[in-house]
Amino acid sequence: MTRASTPAPLLEVQRLTVAYTRAGRSYDAVRQVSLTVQQGESYGLVGESGSGKTTLALSVMRYLPRSAAVRGGRVLLNGADLLTLDAKAMRRIWGRRIAFVPQDPHTSLNPSMRIGQQLGEGLSTDGLDQRQARQRALSLLADVHLPDPPRIAECYPHQISGGMRQRVLIAMAISREPQLLVMDEPTTGLDTTTQASILDLIRDLVRRRSMSILYVSHNLGVVAQMCDRVAVMYAGELLEDAPAARLYARPLHPYTQGLLDSVPRLGQNKRRVRLRGVAGRPPSPAETRSGCVFLARCPLAIDLCNDAPTLFETAEGHTARCHRWKEIEAGSADPRQPASRKAGPPRTPTIGREVLALQDVQVHFPLRRSLADVFSRRIRRVRAVEDVSLSIERGFALGLVGESGSGKTTLGLTILGLVERTSGEIHLLGKPLPSVIAGRSPGTLARMQMIFQDVDESFVPTMSIAEILRRPLIRLSGSPPDEASSKAISLLEAVHLPPEFADRFPSELSGGERQRVAIARAFASKPEVLVADEPISSLDVSVQAAVLNLLNDIQVVRDSGLIFISHDLAVIGYISDVIAVIYLGRLMQVAPAAEIFEPPYHPYTEALLSAIPLIDPRGKQERIRLQGDAPSPVDVPRGCPFHTRCPRFLGNLCKEVDPPEQRTASGGMIRCHISLDELKAVQPRVFAFSSPVEGSG
Template identity: 45%
Template sequence: MNGPPPAAFPAFDVGKRDRADALTIVGLTVAYRMRGRERDVLQDVTLRVKRGEAYGLVGESGCGKSTAALAVLRYLPRNGRVKAGRISIGGQDVASLDADALRRMRANAVSMVYQDPGRALNPSLTIARQVSEAFEASGATAADALARTVEMLRRVRIASPERVMESYPHQLSGGMQQRVVIAMALACNPELLILDEPTTGLDATVEAEVLDLIAQLRAELGTAVLFISHNLAVIGRMCDRVGVLYAGKLVEEGATRDVFARPRHPYTVGLLRCLPSAGRSKDAGRLDTIPGSLPLPGTVTQGCIYADRCKLADERCLRDAPPPYRVAASNGDQMARCHYHERAIDLPRATPDAVSESAAPNRTSVALRARNVSKTFRVGNEQVRAVHDVSLDLAEGETLGLVGESGSGKTTLAKLLLGLLSPDEGATLELDGAALPARVTRRNDAQVKSLQIVFQNPDSALNRAHSVRRLIARSLAKLASLRGAEKEARLQSLAESVRLPERYLGSRTRQLSGGLKQRVAIARAFAGDPRVVVCDEPTSALDVSVQAAILNLLADLQRERGVSYVFISHDLNIVRYLSDRIAVLYLGRIMEIGRAADVFGGPQHPYTEALLSSVPTLGDGAQEKRIRLSGELPSAANPPSGCVFHTRCPRKLGAICEQQAPPDADAGDGHRIRCHIPVEELRALQWAPGPAQLDGTQT
């Protein structure tokens, strides 16, 4: 927090934490100074997190969630300041603490876990040094800190802590890095743990493990949690209460079950409607989105800040800002800043299924064919086979979803198809029936334009110094047939097709939101009329409304242009929505492939079953059939014998799984499962009533 401190600074009293809420925020207003004027990014926010409670904070990107967390820690950037309000941690006013007291508070009372664990870890220091430093900051000696580091790494479910302590961050998987960061955050046994999108980049099984870990540690240590996320299902699973932020204002708050079951603000309803429900596909119709966009900070000075996007808004909403209406709900009080909160309850909370207006595309012709594709890397003295003998066909106008844990070979396979990596000897690639050179440098211009990619992070693929117009125009410049006015018309058409308003064509990408940047990346990928587009986690960093808009856009472009997608994502509900077929990879091998409805509906490979059971969903009993996989993903340099999944399989039969590679069984209609368990037995196992949870042992 900025501004002059009080004349006398109290010392931070750790013992006082037992006598107050973990976090209290009253009337918080935070402003950033931008272009010579101050703009309020948080306005009169009041909330509290009780001791041992988990409180979720949700809303679109730019609504102020991370700003609230930074204000709590007094980590606001130089152009930010607290204009009004009070923040207390354990009953002590954060603004009143001097530098030493603030350091003691951060060392002993509050910790934060960020979205990207890689950025929170020093790449030049071992894990032992970094975790032990966290204990030393709390007053432990160097020897005691190392001993406690081993204990804490075991507590966060790291099986070989001594080995991990000797490692550097880049030698660990994303899930392992996140566990290390959580261990560092818990070193001081904090009263308050702030989690800012801690699972966004993790696959389904690792995400489930991290969430289980947080829940268990919270129960053991009595730690309060402020959980920031755009994943409503994760919030629904993890949090007792939830607050919904919109344009810097807390528009709804209450028990999570009450808010998600009977939301009283139209914005909350809109967020819930954006989610692709379990089992929903693009053939059932478009996903709902929230029309319009967030207002710029400080631009709404009268009336309800959500009025321009609200279906219930009238003259009263434009004239009078709604007060916080409080009503009794099933699990406590529920607050909503809406004049018509009683009517908001009756708004539909799910997008109705609809029959697709366009006929299903003809998928008889194969756009891309891959046969016997393998890729071996040499790492030191080891041979690491990242992709092992993969064969697949991608039909025209079809979406093939690639799923599996991090390290399963999804991105490596995509790079092999794009020609960014060369496959091992014996592989063949074909595009529209013609041989496709393995390396992109040996492909002609038409072949290069035919295969494009949309990355997870558009910032890494777009030059921040160039305008949107120039970025798209450079891709169009490769089309020799386009000149002058025709080229400009094509650029305008591309921008319109990806729903990119013309006013943004002159902007630099650094001036755009994440959703707009992704639209620019998609426009550039489609500039050359591609036959195949690889989408590598294109929506994982986007909030639910922007995510729904991008998924609708990809589905629309596919229907209009007949393009084929290879779609990679950790979010299996998104994969189910967009994909016609799904391939499940494990250690570079396809364990299951088939139509999306068949893969999700069963029978399923035990690995697929575990992946699907790990996906958090809204609603009671969402995790009743959670299957925990034992151990870590084996090394591709030394894969297990027999079935490579047998070391973690909850349905392992015995010696046959350890000694023999499983057959590729036909489950009908092109659905194939690589497993020793017969297809009918798999179907019976997955539909028979049984224990609520499998823990990696035979059932």
């Protein structure tokens, strides 16, 4: 994208301060923030949770909750101050000149109304009759690239996928052709393939309709690919603001550099690069503080930083709130966090170190979908996992990647005995495992542990951290209570948490701290195998880096096998030694981590790689977009299960014949009818950079 040049900006936020009042105390969530969005420009707001970016977006929309109040500043849209307008005047502006796309379509759409009705409800206020409103609704659904608009219009929200629901929200937002779209994390929670399609749609709408966007996100890759300018917020203040290409290439604030160093680049691996991230945790909004808001976490802090810095103009269009920006620009001061240690050397598999082996594992669930099925006694089955064979060695990490519904979590639960397998064998240390957890001995349970995606749901909220850690030590390891208490303290220290955390409860810890406790609990019984199911998906990028480093450190020290489940191939590529790509319960590709990013790829792997938003705006990617949703695991297609969406579809061969497993030179596997030589010949490298991307280590 290129920044539009117009005589006057579309949106100006001038010295905005917003405060929340809770329990009788008031604190600033946004403090003296100024920014400008030009006509046709996409402007990104990034920062950790609690940075104030969503509060700023809600202030622009005049959507603040009752507990919040604007204490100063102005929000100008085409020169008119929105903060001075009454509700009646704002109703004329909402939708027509400024519109909002929220993060969660589940809570934003009315579950009791059809999609067409919900679109028509807003259009009827423009004087359209019922027939005109319906035609306009169908046109909008087509504009956001939804297939078969008449059918979608008759659906209820729960009857369409998450990506489709997000497209409906975008259709609602653009229905009255606003000048400015305010988007709050519009792709969070979506698969990377769905996210890529939504981002393509947003870019297309901006181009065709000459709209501006204020885009709020914690995903630095999405912002890099979507936005012309980027502002970085922290503790309610704007710390840096610059054109996207400049900010990502030469950040001048240590916090910006820390965020960029927290994200694994495609092709980086823990054996070569260690993530630096951002040390410490953000201040509480209620904390009183003076000086630089980033002082406590900054690697470049000096006495001068006790005085609050202004927003320095470092170059045309680039501002940074740092006393030492000139030293950073000159290269005499390094804004990166110090590396806690260097990345370990590459490791190679060793014969006899196999800890877990899966052979032809299948998981089918019975499903009765209708009254006719009941009367006919027909039992339909969800084929969640199909003929999966894998092995994991001590000290090695296997990454399991795929879209939602691919079967990756089901496979992890099956390994642990939380889901019963239909057929196949699982061996731990060469011994067969009973299918369900009830048939496994305490010793076996101790050797296999899991880190769950939702940490909050895996903790008993009334148990202290010490009790949470003591429980597996006593029940699985047989430690006496007194010994378990001292070991619990040692576990906290192993995950870099202070001993006083033992007396706290889960609600008193941050998300990253709770995830550290979950890791400590998982390693309490000294497991041979650890299954981590999306353990960082809900964490800020800076916390993700710390958790990935910690997980890697402990896994290597304990020499455990790790199965890491995620939909993010960049993260999977970083943490894993071997990667398995799964689709509709079947393995499509298995390869060493370094090999997965180079052709030949399975066409599904190729699409997953193409969908990842590169954190470097200079990066170039092949645009391979999957059409439609994955088929239901109840009705898996004949032949190759991927043929209904495959960009390299060959016709009847793919439709009718199960594809062969082809072996690569490294011992990897690609399940495809196209030969490896032909795949390599027709597949370019999915991503490339205009200049080399340096590691963070």
